[in-house]
Amino acid sequence: MKEIEVKILIVESATKYFSKFGFYKTTMDEIAKHIHKAKGVLYYYFKNKEELFNEVLKQELNSVKAELSKIVNSETDSLIILKEYMLTRLKLLHKAVNYHETLKADFFEKYLFVKDVREDFAEFEHTQITLILKKGKKEGYINIKNINSAVNVIMMVVNGIEIPLFLQNKYAEYENTIDELATMIVNSLRTQKK
Amino acid sequence: MKEIEVKILIVESATKYFSKFGFYKTTMDEIAKHIHKAKGVLYYYFKNKEELFNEVLKQELNSVKAELSKIVNSETDSLIILKEYMLTRLKLLHKAVNYHETLKADFFEKYLFVKDVREDFAEFEHTQITLILKKGKKEGYINIKNINSAVNVIMMVVNGIEIPLFLQNKYAEYENTIDELATMIVNSLRTQKK
DNA sequence: AAAATGACCAAAAAACAATATTAGTCAAAT
DNA sequence: ATTTGACTAATATTGTTTTTTGGTCATTTT
Numbered sequence: 001m002k003e004i005e006v007k008i009l010i011v012e013s014a015t016k017y018f019s020k021f022g023f024y025k026t027t028m029d030e031i032a033k034h035i036h037k038a039k040g041v042l043y044y045y046f047k048n049k050e051e052l053f054n055e056v057l058k059q060e061l062n063s064v065k066a067e068l069s070k071i072v073n074s075e076t077d078s079l080i081i082l083k084e085y086m087l088t089r090l091k092l093l094h095k096a097v098n099y100h101e102t103l104k105a106d107f108f109e110k111y112l113f114v115k116d117v118r119e120d121f122a123e124f125e126h127t128q129i130t131l132i133l134k135k136g137k138k139e140g141y142i143n144i145k146n147i148n149s150a151v152n153v154i155m156m157v158v159n160g161i162e163i164p165l166f167l168q169n170k171y172a173e174y175e176n177t178i179d180e181l182a183t184m185i186v187n188s189l190r191t192q193k194k
Numbered sequence: 195m196k197e198i199e200v201k202i203l204i205v206e207s208a209t210k211y212f213s214k215f216g217f218y219k220t221t222m223d224e225i226a227k228h229i230h231k232a233k234g235v236l237y238y239y240f241k242n243k244e245e246l247f248n249e250v251l252k253q254e255l256n257s258v259k260a261e262l263s264k265i266v267n268s269e270t271d272s273l274i275i276l277k278e279y280m281l282t283r284l285k286l287l288h289k290a291v292n293y294h295e296t297l298k299a300d301f302f303e304k305y306l307f308v309k310d311v312r313e314d315f316a317e318f319e320h321t322q323i324t325l326i327l328k329k330g331k332k333e334g335y336i337n338i339k340n341i342n343s344a345v346n347v348i349m350m351v352v353n354g355i356e357i358p359l360f361l362q363n364k365y366a367e368y369e370n371t372i373d374e375l376a377t378m379i380v381n382s383l384r385t386q387k388k
Numbered sequence: 389a390a391a392a393t394g395a396c397c398a399a400a401a402a403a404c405a406a407t408a409t410t411a412g413t414c415a416a417a418t
Numbered sequence: 419a420t421t422t423g424a425c426t427a428a429t430a431t432t433g434t435t436t437t438t439t440g441g442t443c444a445t446t447t448t
Contacts, residue, residue, distance in 0.1 A: 006391080027439060038393045043441065106362050153375045156368060161354035168300045174350060181347045188382035200420080221410060232422045237412065 007045045009035045015056045019097050023053050023111075050113040057098045057114060061121050064092045064099075072128045078136025079186045085132060086158060086182045089125075090165065100166045122155070129154055136189070143191040154185060201239045203229045209250045213291050217247050217305075244307040251292045251311050258286045258293075259318055266322045272330025273380045279326060280352060280376045283319075284359065294360045316349070323348055330383070337385040348379060 013034040017026040028049055032039040046052040071084050093099055102118055105111035129151045136142030144150050161178075165171045207228045211220040222243055226233040240246040265278050287293055296312055299305035323345045330336030338344050355372075359365045 028441080029439070039440085040394070040442080041392050044391065049440065106358070149371070149374045150378070152371045153378055156355065156371050157351055157375065160358055161350065163357050164300070164354050177343070177346045177350050180343045181350065184344070184347055184379065184382040188378040222412080223410070233411085234413080234423070235421055238420065243411065 006035075006037070006041070010037075010042060010045055010052070011055055011059065014052050015059070015098075018053060018056050018101075022101050023049075028052075053098070054114065054117050057102065057117050060096050060098050061117065064089075064096060065121070065124055067092055068125075068128060072131055078132050078139060078141050079190060082129075082132050082136070082189070083182045083186050085128070086154070086185070087179065089158060090171075090178060093162070094166060094171050103163055103167055106163075122159075126151060126155060133189070141191060142189045144189055150189065157181070157185070200229075200231070200235070204231075204236060204239055204246070205249055205253065208246050209253070209292075212247060212250050212295075216295050217243075222246075247292070248308065248311050251296065251308060254290050254292050255311065255315050258283075258290060259315070261286055262319075262322060266325055272326050272333060272335050273384060276323075276326050276330070276383070277376045277380050279322070280348070280379070281373065283352060284365075284372060287356070288360060288365050297357055297361055300357075316353075320345060320349060327383070335385060336383045338383055344383065351375070351379070 010031065013031045014026075016034070017031055020026075028042055029039050031052075032042055042052065046055065068085060068089060071081060071088055074081060074084075076084075102111060102114040105114050105118065130147060133142060133144070133147045133150055137144070137147065161174070165174060204225065207225045208220075210228070211225055214220075222236055223233050225246075226236055236246065240249065262279060262283060265275060265282055268275060268278075270278075296305060296308040299308050299312065324341060327336055327338070327341045327344055331338070331341065355368070359368060
């Protein structure tokens with residue numbers, strides 16, 4: 001059995017348990033047992049439990065990033081891309097249960113160790129949304145003075161509603177409203193002259 | 195000493211302690227001691243601690259309502275009113291510390307008893323924002339098909355950012371972005387034709 | 389050498405018991 | 419009609435013991 005394969009098995013097992021029970025109710029022992037290994041081997045591949053969780057989280061967010069990148073780089077006009085981006089973002093993050101747990105980091109200090117992965121994701125999104133708006137401006141679909149302000153507003157709004165949506169399970173209830181929100185944001189950026 | 199006065203004193207004292215220490219870390223005894231009364235008298239005027247807190251909360255929100263009503267009924271065009279409404283709402287609620295505590299009701303079941311007061315406030319806001327948009331539509335400043343959808347979006351957004359803003363103390367950090375958010379929402383409703 | 393083990397330890401969590409606070413009651417006093 | 423304060427039951431806190439679990443490491447296996 002080659003090293004790389006075991007590492008993958010560990011992350012798979014960890015993903016399974018962290019997704020189901022969360023960080024604190026998952027034990028290193030059960031992650032190891034599930035792949036018929038001794039607990040010690042986890043520490044051969046990962047420094048500690050927190051680092052293993054971060055790896056799981058990173059992979060979860062990487063697949064979200066990949067999907068979002070596809071949208072950003074698609075050949076459509078920017079306003080459609082922006083709307084698609086916002087809706088897909090929320091749809092994908094809705095299913096990213098380990099990401100949900102990291103939202104608690106804003107309340108409880110015991111989750112501080114996910115800071116880096118979260119910041120990385122926020123930075124990624126800032127870049128992507130900036131790209132969309134810049135392209136839209138260049139192509140004439142979007143008419144705004146300050147792109148960065150608009151990006152900040154969009155990020156504040158989509159981040160702001162995450163807690164009600166994901167931690168309070170109001171995603172289904174809000175689904176229609178989210179669509180309308182996306183439409184409104186897009187309309188506010190749209191070039192006015194006909 | 196007349197009944198009504200003592201009741202007022204109780205609420206004043208309760209406001210002081212609830213605002214400073216929150217619901218659970220305030221004791222009925224200290225509320226009573228502060229006005230040199232026996233604890234029992236609180237139960238002559240209020241059924242229990244929860245009802246007393248709800249009274250404090252109600253008064254806090256009543257003064258917010260009063261300010262917001264002034265804005266809604268002012269003689270300006272509706273888009274300016276809407277922006278003013280959103281900004282003032284957040285500014286006033288930022289200072290409403292007992293309201294902040296009720297936001298925890300979405301996370302912790304032990305706060306369920308504030309449900310009625312919160313729902314009442316939400317209903318009030320729904321009515322007010324509807325009024326603003328209807329007036330704007332009538333006067334021609336606003337051009338939207340479905341007023342109710344727009345109201346829902348606005349409420350979702352302003353409610354959604356409450357937790358980051360008030361419980362995570364990011365009000366100062368977000369202040370500018372909030373202003374830009376209000377501008378964007380207003381712009382998305384503005385009648386397009388010149 | 390690289391990978392894996394499992395006994396081991398310290399620290400954290402859970403369980404339990406003992407103690408202290410506090411919400412709420414009520415008969416009596418004002 | 420209002421207020422008191424002793425009382426109680428329930429809840430919270432504190433201290434103690436037991437169990438669980440994250441992490442280490444000398445040893446073994448591949």
